[in-house]
Amino acid sequence: MLNKIFKKLASLKLAIGLFISLALIIVLATCLPQEPLIGRTALIEKVGQENYELLRFLGLNDVFHSYWYFALLFLLGLNLCSVSFLRVFPRARKAFYWPNFLKQSHSLNCEFCAFLQTNQWEPILAFCKKNYWQIKIDNSGNSAVLRKGAFHRLAASVTHIGILTTMLGALISLLFGFNGIIQGIPNERFIISNQANSARSSAGVQTSKIFHAPFWLGFSPEFEVKLGKTERLNYQDESPKQWKTNLKFFSKHNKELAFGEVSVNHPISFKGIDFYQADWKRILRLKLNEQNFELDLDKLKNTNSEIAFSPLQKGLGLLFLLPANSSKLQLIAVKGQFEPQNIQKNLNLLALLSPNQQAQIGQIKLKFIGAFAQTGLQYKYSPGDGLMIIGMSILTCGVLMAFGSKRVIWLIKEKEKLFILGNTDRSKELFKEEFAQILKQF
Amino acid sequence: MIEFTFLQISFWVSVLALWVLAGIYLFKKEAYIPQINQIVFSAIFFGLFINLVLRGFRLERFPVSNLYETLILLACFLAGIYLILAFKYKWHFLNWLVNIIILAVLLYALWLPSAQKEGIPLIPALQSYWRIIHVPPLLASYTFFCFSALGGLFYLFEDFTNKSQNKLEFYAEIIYRCTAFGFPLLTFGIITGALWANHAWGNLWQWDPKENLALVTWFCYAAYLHLKISGKASGRVLALISIIGLLATYLTYIGINQLNIGGLHSYGKT
Numbered sequence: 001m002l003n004k005i006f007k008k009l010a011s012l013k014l015a016i017g018l019f020i021s022l023a024l025i026i027v028l029a030t031c032l033p034q035e036p037l038i039g040r041t042a043l044i045e046k047v048g049q050e051n052y053e054l055l056r057f058l059g060l061n062d063v064f065h066s067y068w069y070f071a072l073l074f075l076l077g078l079n080l081c082s083v084s085f086l087r088v089f090p091r092a093r094k095a096f097y098w099p100n101f102l103k104q105s106h107s108l109n110c111e112f113c114a115f116l117q118t119n120q121w122e123p124i125l126a127f128c129k130k131n132y133w134q135i136k137i138d139n140s141g142n143s144a145v146l147r148k149g150a151f152h153r154l155a156a157s158v159t160h161i162g163i164l165t166t167m168l169g170a171l172i173s174l175l176f177g178f179n180g181i182i183q184g185i186p187n188e189r190f191i192i193s194n195q196a197n198s199a200r201s202s203a204g205v206q207t208s209k210i211f212h213a214p215f216w217l218g219f220s221p222e223f224e225v226k227l228g229k230t231e232r233l234n235y236q237d238e239s240p241k242q243w244k245t246n247l248k249f250f251s252k253h254n255k256e257l258a259f260g261e262v263s264v265n266h267p268i269s270f271k272g273i274d275f276y277q278a279d280w281k282r283i284l285r286l287k288l289n290e291q292n293f294e295l296d297l298d299k300l301k302n303t304n305s306e307i308a309f310s311p312l313q314k315g316l317g318l319l320f321l322l323p324a325n326s327s328k329l330q331l332i333a334v335k336g337q338f339e340p341q342n343i344q345k346n347l348n349l350l351a352l353l354s355p356n357q358q359a360q361i362g363q364i365k366l367k368f369i370g371a372f373a374q375t376g377l378q379y380k381y382s383p384g385d386g387l388m389i390i391g392m393s394i395l396t397c398g399v400l401m402a403f404g405s406k407r408v409i410w411l412i413k414e415k416e417k418l419f420i421l422g423n424t425d426r427s428k429e430l431f432k433e434e435f436a437q438i439l440k441q442f
Numbered sequence: 443m444i445e446f447t448f449l450q451i452s453f454w455v456s457v458l459a460l461w462v463l464a465g466i467y468l469f470k471k472e473a474y475i476p477q478i479n480q481i482v483f484s485a486i487f488f489g490l491f492i493n494l495v496l497r498g499f500r501l502e503r504f505p506v507s508n509l510y511e512t513l514i515l516l517a518c519f520l521a522g523i524y525l526i527l528a529f530k531y532k533w534h535f536l537n538w539l540v541n542i543i544i545l546a547v548l549l550y551a552l553w554l555p556s557a558q559k560e561g562i563p564l565i566p567a568l569q570s571y572w573r574i575i576h577v578p579p580l581l582a583s584y585t586f587f588c589f590s591a592l593g594g595l596f597y598l599f600e601d602f603t604n605k606s607q608n609k610l611e612f613y614a615e616i617i618y619r620c621t622a623f624g625f626p627l628l629t630f631g632i633i634t635g636a637l638w639a640n641h642a643w644g645n646l647w648q649w650d651p652k653e654n655l656a657l658v659t660w661f662c663y664a665a666y667l668h669l670k671i672s673g674k675a676s677g678r679v680l681a682l683i684s685i686i687g688l689l690a691t692y693l694t695y696i697g698i699n700q701l702n703i704g705g706l707h708s709y710g711k712t
Contacts, residue, residue, distance in 0.1 A: 012672055019661040023690075026654045030698075034649075064649040156671075179644065235563040242566050264566035265642050276644040277566075378644045388646065392633040399626040402667070426671065427622075429615035 112422030162395025169387030279376025452489030586624030
């Protein structure tokens, strides 16, 4: 019974069916707006609340994390395992088996067949040996088998080993790995933890909550990360060239363990956890009625001044203007539609605030904490990465090996004639040329 | 700039070749085709190659950073790889189609905004040696898939008209050989892309639209190879898969930006 199930799982029909299904689903998911990419609010705005509920019910709002997509991938994994162990690996042993010696009568059914004089036996063997054919002659000395490219028959096995190794690496990362984001300004300290608020929160250490699979078996790290100087390097036209952040790592007893600099495409690693420079921006930090909030700062076109805008209600908003070479924040009321290019129009200066200064505007108590460079770091612990990279390398080798073909030539001496028979497992046209090339020599 | 002169040379050689090839086929002077192919495609290849080298020196980087640069490299690969295949396997009859494709690629590249042609500075994510490892194999694989689909088109045409077994086998061989060349390159390109993403963003795979469609393309050609090797599909089905594969390749390379789907690879359109 179990054998029957595995045989069904190992079928080529199932593999092709899964390839087609996954391809169609991936195309569908690429065309449909996906929640993780654009956010829930934007998706609801785009498709409407009712359609959103329907998409969510069908798992189409986030196809790549839906239970049925995982089920399909799991089925593909099962198909791959079954076919590997039932068919592909057992066949690999036969890759280097020598083919049987043939008789002249076999030439009747052979596509590649010719005959020469028997005195060509030695020269033809010598020529083939020179061209890297492996040769085996039977005891009578009247029949020979020549083969080339037998290792190509291992391609499927190598490819499948590569995929299985990659899958194993991914499974290890899923079970033990985690990832997360740190967003902060210089001198802020973070602890990477599975808890939303760690025990060290009271000491001014913020918590970066990790993301992991539901059946996670890993551990949170024990160290703290302190953000150092962070900067943006620009090209002459002010477009970003690089973002950099200095990091320091501390033990829970506040002992400095290591330090380093992270930038885009230059991650750093500490205790197996990799840190990546993912984002960088300038922000305004404010307190609105004792609640902390942040606004992204943008450069005002053709100036070095920075602005941030926060809509309050329809037709009314607050503009925060930080002029170049000044630490004083201008708080401006904006009536009507806000357009950065028309910044001089419809503006009403409400307050001028220095860092840590506070203003009362109607019922709103607003405190300007400061303008800062905020760095966005992505971190991850993925213990299966090494295995995945090995698996991918094996997979590439396997696919490259599949490029060639196994070719066999039989030589049979019979009644003053030397019969030459040939066969190949694929690429017949190429073998036809090779076979003709051998015959042409004699 | 002198680099554009070489691009223009390639472009006008390609335009001229259309008329020369038309004349050759019209006056049945097929004996000259191998020499004409050699001259035409060598001129196109070297023109584009020198253009890319000069561009690389001017911008002080390997020029595969936006759609314009990759289109020029693709046209260069189309000419260069066809030159080798035509010489080695005698696929001279594909010359006019390959020339039309090169012309279309160059016209598209020339139609792109001038900022792309002049070369904008690299965004931080693109400043990596992985760019050199990841992009050229993918473009080379697209070239092979293009030839494979041409073989598929000829196969289907022959299948519906003359049904000459010899010709069908010959076209099936073109499809297989080009797919067998292209598939390892595509696999290598996808894997190096994953490694680059891991290096830059800390994720091997993010289900980004471009990654998704690259996977769809991989599934297409994996299905082709499985069916071809197992011998469980007719030549017609295999030819059809090669054409669908090219469609998936087109969507992966250009369609994703043309349809404005966005994602992490959207810098390719600007």
